[in-house]
Amino acid sequence: MIQNNEIIIKPRKGWIPINLKELWAYRELLYFLAWRDVKVKYKQTALGAAWAILQPFLTMVIFSVIFGTFAKVPSDGIPYPIFVYAGLLPWNYFSSALSNSGNSLVANSNLITKVYFPRLIIPASASLSGLLDFFIASLILVGMMFFYHFTPNAIGIILIPALIFMTFIVAVGCGLWLSALNVEYRDFQYVIPFLVQIWMFATPVIYPVTLFPEKYRWLLSFNPMGGIIEAFRAATLGHQPVNWNFLALSAGIGILIFLTGLLYFRKLERSFADII
């Protein structure tokens, strides 16, 4: 019986396949690490989880005044506040998941040098914990939909969970790349906030895709979050049909980032404890 779970430790070379069986065995740790991040996030704050509502709400108000009222950014013919909030909601989740998972390995270096478990769990759990904030903040969107009389269509309701999952996949994919790079090159801790900021302007969060001349719109779909956020907005508000081509290309690129991230992470994983 003991023979069955024989573990062989020896130097590994080259690309290392992903051990799904082992990941499954450690699923509880994934849960506990995400749970830890959630628990710790609002400890010793007076307002607690209300921050999860306040932050996106205030951002929406400010953006509505600056971009909606003063700059007169178009909003696909719907009120700018709900337009921008439907974009901010998935974007905020994405940006927090991306920066948490990008910094996750370095932040958990004490675990990496002392305990064995599949290292993939660290960036994955770091991307999960933001989901709770996302769900809390989506209450505001529901409220605004009542206020402005928007109803999602049937396809939208089915599509939303898939879009959240895709956001997670893109965030983890980037997180795998960035966290592994960050172990060796601490430069990436400065790259990440900058990347998040630039990326937001390259994504139709505060402006609609239609702002771009039709000829160049396809460029936006190379940004995996571009298609996802456009689709999220269309699915929740139902003000226009989902652009499936746009979404498919974005999702494909997101999956590509995720898979290459997995490979790169697995390749570097074995030396994390020595160089972190």
Added chain:
Amino acid sequence: MSNPIIEVSELSKRYHIGSKLPYKTLRETLMNAVKSPATLFRRNWSGGDETFWALKDVSFEVQQGEVIGIIGRNGAGKSTLLKILSRVTEPTEGEVRLRGRVASLLEVGTGFHPELTGRENIFLNGAILGMSRQEIKKKFDEIVAFAETEKFLDTPVKRYSSGMYVRLAFAVAAHLEPEILIIDEVLSVGDAQFQKKCLGKMGDVAKGGRTVLFVSHNMQAISSLCTKAIYLESGQIKEFDRTDSIIPLYLSSAATHARRGFSINSYVNAKASGTWIKGTEAVIEISWEKHRLPPGWECDIACYSIDGTKVFAIQSHNIEGFSSEDPDINSVTFFVENVGFGERDLHVDIGFRKGPSEPYDVVLSNALVLHPDGKSLPAYRRSDVIVVPNVRCITNKK
């Protein structure tokens, strides 16, 4: 005969030392990449990089149910060996076969989060150490009772005293039930009473038929828990044998350890006399061959209790009456007054060095072991204050 539960064959681990590590900057890599583009994202350690073998060709086998102590000086490779066995780091060469579930405890309280409460940390730490949620729930009361922290379960651990923190952390780890348990020096924490409790718990674990690998500098713990011991020196196994034959070997060889190639025990003698009761003096006499100690050097002693806690150190430059300027001087006698220390064995290290802030050139570890009854110099630690005895000394020519 059945297969050994742990089979280590020709295990080696190389570390890179020198200026290139631990952090390479991106700029460096990009510069290299511009010079030869293929090197980007490929690990290359070229260019004046020194390497160091923390372990070299280590092979041994452990049968199920054996409790193995691992001893050796600092830097002998003990922790590296445990890190490889716990799969924290990969070996450079060689292979290990583990035939059972492994849990390792390289540090007490790994993953404890200061903001979380005691209760929350038990679950988090348990999960990190490889317990399932069911398992933790089942053992929760036992863990809490062992740690003696019932009252503070819902207090964030950042408000715990360091003793409570350690007790809780050890309690979680002590309730792991793997087939192979790997433990690094973790007993040097906590007070004497709790240490005893931990040793007792580890004894139970061992009696339960589990295989334990245990690193410690505490020879008492090693000899009471372990049937066999591995003695590591400079990354290699010097001896793997029954504990009672390994420990004397380790202690005697530790006494000849020299940093710059002198073999000091060939010309240094140390002895102790006097009694060690409150108000009396113990006498430690250290003598060396004439002209072997360069003029102006100092001779210091440091005293440790059995668990490796430093009780006090005496630096001769602080003591009136010490002078080694004259090359004819060949001994120093320390008279150490007992100003209210307890009665326990004390291990004395002797060190020689050029001056106060220099590194020690020669260290005799465990040169003397002093017993409370006569020719002795024991002492104890009261809370965290290290009590320094009154000391005077004289130097002699013969």
